[in-house]
Amino acid sequence: MWLLNVLVFVLARIFTLLFRLIKIIVTPLVYLVVWLTGDFFQKFDERHRIKEDFYIIPYFLKSVFLYAWSVKKHKFQTWYIFTKQVDNNPDGLSIRYTRPVKGKQGEYELESYTYKQTYEIVLRMSYILRNTYNVSPGDYIAIDCTNKPLFLFLWYSAWNIGAVPAFLNCNSVGEPLVHSLRISNISQVFIDPDAATPILNSEELIKNSLPNVRLNYLDEDSLLDIINDPMSPVFLQTEDIRSPATAKDYEPSMLIYTSGTTGLPKSAIMSWRKCAVGTQLFGYVFHMNTESIVFTAMPLFHSTAALLGVCAVLSQGGCIAISPKFSASNFWKQAYITEATHVQYVGEICRYLLHTPISEYEKLHNAKVAFGNGLRPDIWQQFRLRFNIDVIGEFYAATEAPFATTNYQCGTFGIGACRNYGTVIQWFLSFQQVLVKMDPEDDSVVYRNKKGYCEEPAVNEPGEMMMRIFFPRKPETSFQGYLGNERETKSKVVRNVFRNGDAWYRCGDLLKADEFGMWYFLDRMGDTFRWKSENVSTTEVEDQVSCSNESMITQVVVVGIKVPGYEGRAGFAIIKLNNQIENIPDHEIINLLNAMVYHLNKSLPKYAMPLFVKFVNEITMTDNHKIPKKLYRDQKLPSGVDGLDQIYWLKNYKEYTLLTDSDWEDIKNQTVKL
Numbered sequence: 001m002w003l004l005n006v007l008v009f010v011l012a013r014i015f016t017l018l019f020r021l022i023k024i025i026v027t028p029l030v031y032l033v034v035w036l037t038g039d040f041f042q043k044f045d046e047r048h049r050i051k052e053d054f055y056i057i058p059y060f061l062k063s064v065f066l067y068a069w070s071v072k073k074h075k076f077q078t079w080y081i082f083t084k085q086v087d088n089n090p091d092g093l094s095i096r097y098t099r100p101v102k103g104k105q106g107e108y109e110l111e112s113y114t115y116k117q118t119y120e121i122v123l124r125m126s127y128i129l130r131n132t133y134n135v136s137p138g139d140y141i142a143i144d145c146t147n148k149p150l151f152l153f154l155w156y157s158a159w160n161i162g163a164v165p166a167f168l169n170c171n172s173v174g175e176p177l178v179h180s181l182r183i184s185n186i187s188q189v190f191i192d193p194d195a196a197t198p199i200l201n202s203e204e205l206i207k208n209s210l211p212n213v214r215l216n217y218l219d220e221d222s223l224l225d226i227i228n229d230p231m232s233p234v235f236l237q238t239e240d241i242r243s244p245a246t247a248k249d250y251e252p253s254m255l256i257y258t259s260g261t262t263g264l265p266k267s268a269i270m271s272w273r274k275c276a277v278g279t280q281l282f283g284y285v286f287h288m289n290t291e292s293i294v295f296t297a298m299p300l301f302h303s304t305a306a307l308l309g310v311c312a313v314l315s316q317g318g319c320i321a322i323s324p325k326f327s328a329s330n331f332w333k334q335a336y337i338t339e340a341t342h343v344q345y346v347g348e349i350c351r352y353l354l355h356t357p358i359s360e361y362e363k364l365h366n367a368k369v370a371f372g373n374g375l376r377p378d379i380w381q382q383f384r385l386r387f388n389i390d391v392i393g394e395f396y397a398a399t400e401a402p403f404a405t406t407n408y409q410c411g412t413f414g415i416g417a418c419r420n421y422g423t424v425i426q427w428f429l430s431f432q433q434v435l436v437k438m439d440p441e442d443d444s445v446v447y448r449n450k451k452g453y454c455e456e457p458a459v460n461e462p463g464e465m466m467m468r469i470f471f472p473r474k475p476e477t478s479f480q481g482y483l484g485n486e487r488e489t490k491s492k493v494v495r496n497v498f499r500n501g502d503a504w505y506r507c508g509d510l511l512k513a514d515e516f517g518m519w520y521f522l523d524r525m526g527d528t529f530r531w532k533s534e535n536v537s538t539t540e541v542e543d544q545v546s547c548s549n550e551s552m553i554t555q556v557v558v559v560g561i562k563v564p565g566y567e568g569r570a571g572f573a574i575i576k577l578n579n580q581i582e583n584i585p586d587h588e589i590i591n592l593l594n595a596m597v598y599h600l601n602k603s604l605p606k607y608a609m610p611l612f613v614k615f616v617n618e619i620t621m622t623d624n625h626k627i628p629k630k631l632y633r634d635q636k637l638p639s640g641v642d643g644l645d646q647i648y649w650l651k652n653y654k655e656y657t658l659l660t661d662s663d664w665e666d667i668k669n670q671t672v673k674l
Contacts, residue, residue: 052408053422059284067277076249077242078276078311079159083119085317090116092290093319097149098334106330110337113149115317118156123234124227125157130235133188133216137162137241140185140255143301144168144199145192147322150220151300152310153227154190155254160235162242166255166267167301170195171605176540177202178209179264183484184255188214249273250477256303258399259528259535266488268400269480270303275311278403283312285406286371286393288342292318295340295367297326297349298533303399304372309344328352332361332387342393343367346533347374347567350383355670362387369393373521374530374567377416394418396521398507400492402467402478405433405519418511419519426517434504435463435511435519436497444525446494454497459515462522465507469493472503479505529560530568532607536560538629541608545573548599549592554578555619558610559633564668571610574619574632581615589615593648593656606653611674612637613648613656638664 070076085094094115098108113121129135141158143165145151158165166184168177170192177198181189191199196217199206206213226232253275257265288294294313298305300322310320321338323331331353335343349372371393375383384392390410396418397404405419414420421429437457439445446454446464457463469478472495481489495503510522528535538558545556555576560569577584593613600609612635620631638659639645648656649663651672657663666672 049422053424074243086115086119089317094118096321096338121227122156124232125153126160127233127235139163142166142168142186142189144195146194147324164252173198184267191217259537266482271480279311280315283316288313288316288318290317293340294342295321295335296344297323328356336361336365340367342369345372380415417518418521432468462510465511466504469503534607536608544603548596559629572612573610611650
């Protein structure tokens, strides 16, 4: 075995040196061609992205080779990528955090940790988890934590021990919270003091429903004193326990929760393959390296920050800079303080930033790459020019999806796209990713021709994105789905798409392709929509609206509707009462709505609250007793197509009032905020 290890090491070195040699030879030739051909090559490269393909392909081949070898050795866990960086770059920065200064709003104290310091802290935290809380290999433990270094210390300590961390949404309360713990087989929850309120409010329900789940309320200050003390004991798990020979790389590295169509969260499995080689490739495509500092204000319990922020940059030996929470007025100040080279966004954030007053920090920062998803074409260049950003890195990814698509966009070509590679990589990906034509009568159902097979849509026509499952008889090797939810997992796999026996993962989103092969995100499908950077389950909201007054409310439909100037869709509830709406006095309607607000504030996070409400006498149904939600998603505000609809809106998230033309103008002009 030792001889084989040496051989692989030598081959890897030869592989690396070979591509370095090719670059040394080819790079001058490329510059010579550019000089001789002038604008022609520039335009040709802009269209076919030859230089970017040449940048990505060698690294891809090398990474896949080394990852395959790590699987062979049963050391594919992301822990070893981290410890490799500790060995190679012990004094390099790994974590930065802008800790708010108490009593001084908008002021921050910068905390920094090197790879060596982080590693030692994780070993001390591991000792506490192992010996004080008896966390064992194979345990599923929940981390309920706000954005701070403590989150990463708990996370990597679980990996060291061999446990599987589950990242709870720290806004989750009540039955959704209990459901999250139940489906994931959680044995213990580790609770940050700043995230404790929802747990405390749900503690009785948790104890009654899951009496064996241990709730650990952490004392952050004393815990930090211990893990920062060099004299504190450490624990390093043995490799044969952390990485047993029976382990598979498609097994869970962590669990991240996403909205479910039943109204309750689903625990999406983040495989080791996705967490290791997937995030390595992502980080490299977005030009992260040992000098990179990625600033994120996204919640760490989401895959955007956890996988595509933390794992991506740490895999390249760079630093993750964490904001405690998003602040539009202090975003660029924190980017400046942390010396960020990259900043993460979602589309909503970009609009918020563009609506802030000009700040000195928006030009003083060092960030040259802004990457994320949901940046709309209408503000793409405006965002770039105002904030002095060279590159927009737009990507498409779903929490449970096996792969992501990317667009490392410079200049003017490719604005708005979420998939944009060179011609060679585009051809390669065509075997793995595809858009499928939708039924013209129902855009939630794929179209099948007379032979029973799907078809690709025409250029600029919408289609659902699908990803190939390479082993249809064992789909879990490509798509792991959701822990404890076999039905939802199977619903994401569609078979016999282009030929008998094939299998593909359904992303559940509509995209389109242009004549250059670039892909653009259009909209979400099904019973979820996105608002305030969060996925909202319409079923969950419908259930809670119904529960707010079961004696009067007989039927509810919730959809997301477009609001000018806002990314995503705002919640819109259509309610049928037990009496004709014209027979109910206005004051009773207002009383019902305000009682509903009181109930929803206790049962739903703020982002899931329906911002608009309409009462109807009948809710339209199809012949097969389904509700055509598309009909309601096209609602025209403020008062319908004929101007006769009475629609109420959630003013200041405190009370529902009738939506007037004046209110609607204020919303569109963002004089009032939704």
